[in-house]
Amino acid sequence: MEAVIADIRHELAADLDGAFPDLVRSRQDRIFSGVLRMVRHHADAADITQETFIRAYRALGGYEPARIEAMSLDGWLWTIAINLCRNRGRSRSPVPATIPEQPDRSVGPEELALRSTEEARWQQRLLALSPAQRAAVVLRHVVGLGYDEIAEATGRPVGTVKADVHRALTRLRRMVEREEAT
Amino acid sequence: MRIEQALSELATTAPATVLAGVMVGTGLWDEYAVFAGPTEPVIVAWNRRGVTACVPLSAVGEEAAFPGRHPRPARKAAAVPRRIEGRLRHALESGRLGDLPVDLSALGDFQRAVLEKCAEIPPGEIRPYGWVAAEIGSPGAVRAVGTALGNNPVPILIPCHRVVRSDGRIGDYAYGTQMKRDLLVAEGVDPGAVEETARRNVRFTGSDTTGIYCYPTCRHARRVGETHKVEFHSAAEAGSLGYRPCKVCRPAA
Numbered sequence: 001m002e003a004v005i006a007d008i009r010h011e012l013a014a015d016l017d018g019a020f021p022d023l024v025r026s027r028q029d030r031i032f033s034g035v036l037r038m039v040r041h042h043a044d045a046a047d048i049t050q051e052t053f054i055r056a057y058r059a060l061g062g063y064e065p066a067r068i069e070a071m072s073l074d075g076w077l078w079t080i081a082i083n084l085c086r087n088r089g090r091s092r093s094p095v096p097a098t099i100p101e102q103p104d105r106s107v108g109p110e111e112l113a114l115r116s117t118e119e120a121r122w123q124q125r126l127l128a129l130s131p132a133q134r135a136a137v138v139l140r141h142v143v144g145l146g147y148d149e150i151a152e153a154t155g156r157p158v159g160t161v162k163a164d165v166h167r168a169l170t171r172l173r174r175m176v177e178r179e180e181a182t
Numbered sequence: 183m184r185i186e187q188a189l190s191e192l193a194t195t196a197p198a199t200v201l202a203g204v205m206v207g208t209g210l211w212d213e214y215a216v217f218a219g220p221t222e223p224v225i226v227a228w229n230r231r232g233v234t235a236c237v238p239l240s241a242v243g244e245e246a247a248f249p250g251r252h253p254r255p256a257r258k259a260a261a262v263p264r265r266i267e268g269r270l271r272h273a274l275e276s277g278r279l280g281d282l283p284v285d286l287s288a289l290g291d292f293q294r295a296v297l298e299k300c301a302e303i304p305p306g307e308i309r310p311y312g313w314v315a316a317e318i319g320s321p322g323a324v325r326a327v328g329t330a331l332g333n334n335p336v337p338i339l340i341p342c343h344r345v346v347r348s349d350g351r352i353g354d355y356a357y358g359t360q361m362k363r364d365l366l367v368a369e370g371v372d373p374g375a376v377e378e379t380a381r382r383n384v385r386f387t388g389s390d391t392t393g394i395y396c397y398p399t400c401r402h403a404r405r406v407g408e409t410h411k412v413e414f415h416s417a418a419e420a421g422s423l424g425y426r427p428c429k430v431c432r433p434a435a
Contacts, residue, residue, distance in 0.1 A: 029195045050200050053204040054204055054207040058208070137189065142192045
């Protein structure tokens with residue numbers, strides 16, 4: 001894992017245009033998976049994933065090779081992604097904490113299908129968390145980032161991130177238990 | 183542990199549109215569409231930085247064949263984006279690039295210098311390959327100039343059809359001599375008259391009232407009345423008779 005990361009940074013530093021498609025291919029699934037759990041709409045998640053890489057490309061173009069070689073790429077990419085998620089959240093209506101009784105006509109068939117599954121229930125549980133807890137637990141357990149990378153991405157101390165992940169897991173566990181009890 | 187496991191299973195794959203969207207958005211992939219050209223439809227490709235290709239549709243055959251001959255990945259677009267469309271139309275109609283952004287960043291320094299120089303030639307005027315070579319400070323590189331222009335990724339927009347053989351004949355064109363002649367006719371040059379002048383070994387024309395000599399298609403040369411027009415076989419001949427080179431067309435030896 002470490003070797004792969006070091007390698008792509010080296011390639012990006014030497015030939016940004018040549019290596020950039022590989023960066024996208026190697027990380028788009030993880031970025032998309034994480035973003036999808038932080039925003040409500042599938043189309044928003046695709047947009048944000050796309051925009052994250054476009055912004056990353058523009059930023060990398062202005063960096064010295066030595067700076068690229070020394071970067072924590074995943075933490076940095078997630079800094080961009082999380083900012084975009086936050087901005088998107090502000091321009092959207094608040095997220096409902098429970099599944100609405102009436103079908104939501106603002107969502108496409110893809111999302112309606114998703115809602116009938118176990119995955120949709122997880123989506124709803126995650127959306128019931130505070131943004132900070134949700135970001136921390138999604139980055140830790142859906143994306144698989146380390147605590148220091150999450151700290152970099154969210155701009156919060158490592159200790160706070162660990163506490164957020166712990167609290168989020170506790171809340172999710174309670175939600176599952178409550179659902180099973182009813 | 184059950185929670186962590188369930189969360190890790192939420193990982194999924196990104197839609198295929200993401201990679202293509204990123205590549206187009208960064209300018210690493212181009213987009214292309216068909217557009218009306220001065221003599222026939224052209225295929226135009228562009229990225230974030232500007233236009234990267236402009237080729238006659240007839241030279242490609244069909245639209246679907248374009249990506250195969252474009253040097254970078256290209257995705258078909260519904261239309262030319264608005265930020266480019268007006269300037270592109272104006273460039274094709276006026277025969278001048280104007281403020282149309284053209285992305286030549288994939289080219290080498292020499293070819294870029296040749297094409298930038300070529301773009302200065304106004305519509306309705308022609309210059310020899312040797313003029314381009316001299317103007318970019320490589321007077322010996324006439325053949326290389328021909329190669330650079332022959333591989334012009336944005337013909338018509340960067341008017342390589344306005345560069346002709348140093349003996350005055352119209353010469354070759356990447357899409358055939360006939361298209362070169364048609365493009366020149368469309369902007370008011372008479373290729374027959376140009377070649378007739380060349381056959382008589384006339385390279386420059388001057389005015390006996392101003393004492394200045396030009397390339398025969400220079401806008402200043404065309405203004406000279408027949409009674410005051412003088413013809414020269416070489417710059418040396420014009421110079422020996424006391425004529426000085428025009429500061430606009432800058433005739434090269």
